[in-house]
Amino acid sequence: MDEGCQQIAEMGRWVIAAGLTSSRFGNISVRLEDGMLITCTGTMLDRLTPSQIVKVGWEPGPKDLQASCEAPVHRAIYQATEARAIIHTHSPCAVALSLLEPVILPEDSEGLAMLGAVPVVGGSFGSNELACEASSALRKARACVARGHGTFATGKDLKEAYTVACMTEHSSHVRYLVEMWRAAHRGLQEQK
Amino acid sequence: MDEGCQQIAEMGRWVIAAGLTSSRFGNISVRLEDGMLITCTGTMLDRLTPSQIVKVGWEPGPKDLQASCEAPVHRAIYQATEARAIIHTHSPCAVALSLLEPVILPEDSEGLAMLGAVPVVGGSFGSNELACEASSALRKARACVARGHGTFATGKDLKEAYTVACMTEHSSHVRYLVEMWRAAHRGLQEQK
Amino acid sequence: MDEGCQQIAEMGRWVIAAGLTSSRFGNISVRLEDGMLITCTGTMLDRLTPSQIVKVGWEPGPKDLQASCEAPVHRAIYQATEARAIIHTHSPCAVALSLLEPVILPEDSEGLAMLGAVPVVGGSFGSNELACEASSALRKARACVARGHGTFATGKDLKEAYTVACMTEHSSHVRYLVEMWRAAHRGLQEQK
């Protein structure tokens, strides 16, 4: 468990350094045999201490009060999928696209090959609806975006989840830039 | 007071690392029983030394000359609200939106839940008008944006004010991206 | 070879600090007399250890399995050009423009003088098609962009390749901002 805590704390620094989310938002977990390690509520991702990471079981329990309010969503994802690590970020381009389109379609070649269509799911943060929709979507996708909220990226370990989180924002950023350019030029052509 | 200075200096580094403002702009204060600690004028937020943080009382006094020129605004906010810490930043998306709309309406779920509508207030920097409008707006809001100028974020402590400052810029960023996309696509549809 | 590894590791930190790519994407190589040193597959560019940099020869061999999957593209570039160092990044503005235009035309004065027209080439990552198109394009250009994928920047040493990589993204960024503004204002004029 100590090693897991250190890996989560290090990943928190990576996630913030990569600009994926503000340090006060987002959460990280890893699967254990009998539950998960997850960041506590109210922490700053790039300044995690071991006491700010808590172990919770597969059933909701008293420790859930310390855990991130997204703990029910992480738990549902682990129970529905093979994921061994989850990173949740409030990445701006993914959040913006989730409010605009029913699914995020990467146009860059890595996003196309490694993510495919990224599902957008509903439900307010920490809710059963979000837990249900996100865990269902992640059976067939490595990442999903909660509408207007943020990315849930999964992987066989923290590094893979990090790669998926970076890729989701990169693909969203490129998609946004490309579609805005096309819309501006389509408008010009149709005026003619 | 030494502890307050250290907390302000640390917060200055956080604010710059988060990209909320240029290091030469912005100011930070915390409430004391008989006044406030506030950053001095002309400082760099990520390189604050204890001598660059000054205590001023509830009434304007000679120490105001050393303090940030926004000191009258901070003072008015403490007198009108329960805030115990204030962070002021020149965050670009919030500033841009403040020039475009009478109020900033978050569309992301955290902004909606934790900020609600962010008031835009008038008055030039350090002015009585700004002090009056900002302190009045912050009776019912955690953050406001001075038009064309920057964000005033409040909290029960520095960490909460930081969270509010981050959220205001994140919500403004997402709002800008979303509205620009919608305007571009609305234009295309209406051409048809 | 040890010196080459250290230079690549240091360049990895520069590339990430400059925001040219996510740390999990991109790769770097330098020419040797009888092959090249190249970053291994699955590495993080800002945390390279010597064991994550491998020497491969001019002919494909078993060590290619450890190397970045772009190794065939780097090899083809060294064989077709005088380049002594190559940096490959997934820089967002260059990737977006590569999906929109057949060639990236800088408008800033440095891009015009030092890059000229930046060719966009086809082929999926690591493919023979990409190796062929990129190496051919780089006979007459210092950088090219693989469509929807990323920049290949070359130089007489790592520092020059880094300059070219930075300039390609800067020129792409400026070009994107300028063209979006023009399209918006052209649309307004034509409505009149």
Added chain:
Amino acid sequence: MDEGCQQIAEMGRWVIAAGLTSSRFGNISVRLEDGMLITCTGTMLDRLTPSQIVKVGWEPGPKDLQASCEAPVHRAIYQATEARAIIHTHSPCAVALSLLEPVILPEDSEGLAMLGAVPVVGGSFGSNELACEASSALRKARACVARGHGTFATGKDLKEAYTVACMTEHSSHVRYLVEMWRAAHRGLQEQK
């Protein structure tokens, strides 16, 4: 002179940390009684060593070969103005606006109060034309932008020039965001 070198080296780190320019672009100088200290050509601004900063006189001389190719522009500015420090950066929003408008008009309140209209000047880098136009413009302005090239920011010391450089890019960024939003919405209104 040693102190001047240290101040320039420290300022180089500030300028890069603030994201004002890529580390391979831009240059910094301070006025001496009989000339100026200026960064050498080909340096990286955030990794300056004392040997990468050179003293040149008021007349062109052999040391000019080591100095940044913008040395003639810095020299002309010192001779025409009271400036004691100059920072030149390739800041993307200022460069983009310089290609679009004859002058950059800040809309944010600090830009309005402290910069006013920022002149855009012509001339290729290091040219007499640029030296002439920039030094002339800076008689009445704290900053100017060379068209398609970058910002020249002046001050009574390095810190003030840094503030001016930060403010020029911030004001350009806000101006770009605001004008793009207005153009998009003006287009919608005129369609009605």
